Amino acid sequence: MNTRQFAIAALAVFLPLTLQPAIAATKMVTMYKYKGCECCDKWAKHLEALGFTVKTELRDDLTPIKQQAGVPQELGSCHTALIDGYAFEGHVPADLVVKVLKDKPKIAGLAVPGMPLGSPGMEVPAAQKQAYRVMAFSRTSAPTIYAQR
Secondary structure: OOHHHHHHHHHHHHHHHHHHHHHHHOOEEEEEEEOOOHHHHHHHHHHHOOOOEEEEEEEOOOHHHHHHHOOOHHHOOOEEEEEOOEEEEEOOOHHHHHHHHHHOOOOOEEEEOOOOOOOOOOOOOHHHOOOOEEEEEOOOOOOEEEEEO
């Protein structure tokens, strides 16, 4: 492989990675959460570190927002974020948020049910981290595993 071919191959691999912050920097996030929930604020900072702008709305009841966004009850968590027509329920990793916004899959959103230790916003020492699944959901079919962490 000559130098030019190597440069083209390197661009093909690394250019999409450099565009991810640009995607995030243009995105406004509305995060609905319960008053006093600090892990939600930590998750918002996780997104902001990648360039998202997060607006927080406090609610006594998130049920109507979750229902309107199509979040299945069994995938519920402590906060719901809406970005470009997608719902992100709970502690979804920011890289997967960026992937959905870039790829635009035909889903309603992603969810990390519950509050698994070690997920973004629920940071703990490595020995205490829990494996967890990131679920994709739609309005017309059963949730599926999108990623495992």
